[in-house]
Amino acid sequence: MSKVFIAFQLNEDTRPIIEAVMADNPHAVANESPAMVKIDAEGSLVIKRATIEELIGRDFDLQELQVNLITISGHLDEDDDEFTLSWPN
């Protein structure tokens, strides 16, 4: 199975996002470097708006991820509630 990944800038805004992603994807592995976090996962990775909102205490639009996103690998599917990366094979 191929790995997908997502990388974010590491700053105060992304801390709860990363926490949410790790909570929702137990199979994911996070690699931190001074300014960046890269999260790898076998097969697929899902980011859930509801989980983030619970952690930050305000409404969150998944499109806000744009501001701190660095790069992704995999096919992207997005709707109002979830942002999913996957390789179908």
Next chain:
Amino acid sequence: MEIDLRTVAIKPIRHTFDHIARRFGDKPASRYQEGTYDIQQTDIFHYRPMWEPELQLFDKRRTKVEMKDWYALKDPRQFYYGAWTIARARQQDAAESCFDMIEDRDLAELIPAEVKQTALDILVPMRHVEWGGNMGNSYIAAYGYGTAITQPCLYHGMDHLAVAQYLTRIGLVLEGPEALDVAKDAWMNAPLWQPLRQHVENVLVVQDWFEIFVAQNLVLEGFSYPLIYDYLDGEFSANGGTAISMMTRFMAEWSAETAKWVDAQIKVAAAESAENKTLISDWVKQYRAPIFNALQPIAQRAFGDKAESVLAEVTDQFNARCTKLGLTV
């Protein structure tokens, strides 16, 4: 008490890039200048375009207008990407507030039925006209000459997309997705819209990019924006349709701002030579007639028996504007 913050003073060996210094002297340059002047390649190209092998990748001959220096077409707003985006973000924030308030409090329900219907009949199909504006300005951004003019045309094209999206949202707020289908059907089939649709499609096949600039940014916008976002907007406000004004606020402000930019380009291009002046004036005359004719039935629907006088005023203002720009129309 004075606070005097000191930093280590290092003397720079130059103040800006050579190509900027050649134009303005070796002094600190603005972000607009450094991001705009002489960025487009001009001199050496490796391959002729497969889609137009008689010309080069960037080629002055894609328009009949001639300029000694294409960078004379400076944008008075000095929009580089950051300045444009930040300005528009502020405007969209204000627009968002308006839409939120109207949607949250169901203010659309308070609009008198007749006024709401006029808005639906006129504004929603206009989103297709806006889409034509996006396509024309994208063409200029691709095939125009010199960053000074191609840059703002891309921003203008994206602005048209935004306006189209605001108009779409207005349809959704006033009625719902069905309103969009009705408007599309009118755009395609109703006699009211055919002259305008025909005009828009005719501009989609024009090849001279400056001609598109004149036809779209000067003439079509010079007529339709005052007609709809000034005169018609006045009617809405006077008749219980303030909510509609709120939702079109962006367009009203935007058209005033962009008209200044359009004027500056036309004025400089026309002043460059008698040939340019004639060319641009002729284009204005060529496009003014079909646009006027296309807007007549729309004005009729919008203003009833006031239509003729409204259109006459808009035309007078347009003609005066062109004369001020040095054109003979």
Next chain:
Amino acid sequence: MDMKVKKKKLGIKEKYAHMTRGLDWETTYQPKEKVFPQATFEGIKIHDWDKWEDPFRLTMDSYWKYQAEKERKLYAVLDAFAQNNGHLGITDARYLNAIKLFLTGISPLEYVAHRGFAAAGRNFPGVGPRVACLMQSVDEMRHAQTQIHALSNYNKHYDGFHDFKHMLERVWYLSVPKSFFDDAFSAGPFEWMIAIGFSFEYVLTNLLFVPFMSGAAYNGDMATVTFGFSAQSDEARHMTLGLECIKFMLEQDPDNLPIVQKWIDKWAWRGIRVLSLVGMMMDYMLPKRVMSWKEAWEIYFEQNGGALFADLARYGIKVPDCLTQCSEDKEHISHQTWATFYQYGGAAAFHTWMPNDEEMDWLSAKYPNTFDKYYRARFTHWRDEAEKGNRFYTNTLPMLCQVCQIPMIFTEPGDPTKTCYRESEYEGEKYHTCSDGCQHIFDDEPEKYSQAWLPVHQIYQGNCFPEGTDPTAEGFDPLAAVLDWYHFENGKDNLDFEGSRDQANFAAWRGMATKNT
């Protein structure tokens, strides 16, 4: 009492469709072929544009909102950087030469990308791809300008940055990236998307971006690293567009497969050749190195690219044949390229130097199969000569590859002691290429590649001297005349780092900022 029915909230996909697809219509007063004149000439068949899946469904209001936030943050950092002499925070002044290469070789091409995506944004009949391409077009303008703005402060203090567009058009090594983008922009919209949207922005982007941006981070260049991070989320959108484009083309008609495969083969190879400059930058120009080119290739191409091609295999796409030699090339390219720039340091608008012992040991460790065997002795010899006052500069011009325009410096697969030459004939003339990959590209479209403006040929034809030059005059110095035509400040922009104005100024200024006398 009226029952008000709360309007059902539209989902993101539906709303986005209304906001984009719904705007377009089938023209009737003008034929479709006239409105979209470039839609079919490349042979790609599209039957249903509605099958296009919009990645990242951004409406303009959201675009402005999030991009403005990024712009505010970025320019705040650039202002602080300038106010605080941030340039003195770099590891050492040799680092600057990596970003000179960036400003002259990459930034002007972001601008070309902006124009190319505007063209694609007008020429595709489908609204979905048009809107995505137009957003990429504004993004690329953003990149061009934020790079120029970020590096502007360096230009004020150091050499080599000062006339980037003029140099990009003329200078011999800059024709490598320039011809890459000229090639893509001269093609039709579908090839443009495979060349740039897919091959460059998806397959190869990490091999350009990560080295430069990580290099900036490791070497204290806050301006560039901030630009890099700020641009990255734009790049994520670009990647998804590129991937969607190729999927869409392959799903629309099986006849598209051989055309797309041919383009992937061509553009992967052209891209990899351009990336030789990046390999050299990573291994030789960063005082604090991030990783070796070999390592970057293994992670970003062999692993990540592997996953991608595994996914595309279901359409019948194969990994380009020419890439098999890359697993051997990855251990040689950077050394061969740096050796060339070292020798031609008199004609480069950035400084060059030989690595010190610690750096050579790093190279030995990272390249256990090749560095000591093929390169170390030569580099040590050059370094020794330089220390004796005999710094070596080549005074003749190299033969260039007709396609990638890099000098013919690469070696035969299987034999690193033999230069790789290929030869083709077209209309009675001989053309030379550096590899099987470039030869295939030439042979497939000789009428195109024979047009190239090869810098070395042009110099020898006398087309690269300032106007009014008399090459027959007594004591005429052709190299000096060419450098003049390039707008090089001879003795400032070029030659060895040792003894350069950059080196002297950086040391003096660093001293000012840290000492009291």
